[in-house]
Amino acid sequence: MELSRSKLKQICYECNVTIRDGLLLLQNILGTDYTTLFFNRVIFLSNLQYLKFIEYIEQLSNNEPLSKIIGYKYFYNNKFYTNRFTLDPRPETEIIVELFIKYFLNRNEGLKILDLGCGTGCIGLSILLLYNNATLHLLDISQDALEVAELNAKSLQVMDRCELIKSNWFDEVNDTYDVIVSNPPYVSTNYKLDKAVLYDPKEALFAGIDGMDSYNKILPVAHLYLRNNGKLFIEIGYNQSDKIKEINTELKIIEMAKDLNNIDRVVVYNT
Template sequence: MTAGKILTEAAGRLAKAGVDEPAPNAQWLLAGAMGVERLRLLAEPDLPVPPEALARFEAFLRLKEEGQPLAYILGWQDFRDIRLKVDGRVLVPRPETEELAGFAADFLRGRGGEVSALDYGAGSGAIGLWLAHEFPALKLTSLEVSPEALACARENAAELGLSSRCSFVEASTLDAVEGPFDIIVSNPPYIPTEVIPGLAPEVLSEPHVALDGGEDGLDVARMLARLAPSRLKAGGALLMELGGGQAAALLEAMSGEVWTGKRTFSDLNGIYRFLFAVKR
């Protein structure tokens, strides 16, 4: 069997199972099963697929048909220019969170020198570890309520050679750390509880604690906005990813006596989901 033939059949199966973007999903899975670059499969449709790789691919395909996220099946997700191990312990980092990390970097570049960052709700460690990778003098604290997720963040830090500049805190509130930090950056759970049951099966296979933000989705975000001033340096920033409409609503409630430079940023889809404010 050749790669091209297998991919055509597999894309048909995934489409039938209701998987979005069936062809790219099939390509990533076959590349993962064969241990080759995805582009090679496209460039060489006549590439023979060895029987062991075909068996692995069949197992991958079944998981995808059952609604598993692609990143869980492959075991990794790229985040900007780092590769993270991901599995059922953590949320799969999303493209908009790569944008959030980029905004955090823009802010830190303006601070210069030895900077410190808190990644609140670290999950796989994506945001904070990428910042630590980008800024060689950055000291990172990754805080996470889920011990399983925190273990994954630790493993990623070790894999990326960043452990010596990272500390890991298992906690459910900002009270657990002292700071003061140059930036507190967070992609907290922000989906309102009542919306959760209607989410796609793929999203529902991710940890519930990574999704559920309470009645209006803002439980964790509100706590961060309230406590962050006591954990930030003067001129330090709070930067969060939220849902559309949530960022503006929360920003409105943040006092101008405490915060300056309050604004929202949009993601590449035009959704104003990023909240930014600087401590006076």
């Protein structure tokens, strides 16, 4: 069947979906590139493809995130597969990659990195792509998340420099690292999240009544897994910067970086 631009606009309008997202869904269904679809005034679909499109549009209008429907999201310009077992990569987490670049100027350094609570692996893998001689341990408590991280490491062609570790934080870690990067769960169990966020796994989001459980477990022992002059880059949530300073740790805070909304977002620690 033929899907004209005006019909596409009408469907998207009625379902409160942007044309861009409508086109991204069609791109996923047809396997055609976005630009071709964007300039086509008429798009040809089989009946099955059309039904799939309508199903996807309805999912979107029910607040399911686009990334969960099409199965990927871009992070630091790289494509990361994601699913119901992984948190969708967030733009604010890219700050960790930016800070890493700021502190490690030599792109040829053979750094050994741990991505603690890796999910899709978006932080560690993005860094690995910038540092050709670095190696990465991708650690998560969820086997399903580790499988997604492995898929991403393979599709980004860096699996030969990665190792997967299934562990409850440092329980199964026997190494020391130059750098640990982490975006752990930090949402209070009392917090009422947007509907779209509820498509992310709860284990990736919630961290006790004050949202500080992960930090209370990671920070007091993190120094044991860092080498001399090692660094930890860790993301924090809204209003957690004062609480994090109170946690007992042998590491020293060397920077508290803000996000675009001027909220303290990433803490950089040094041994």
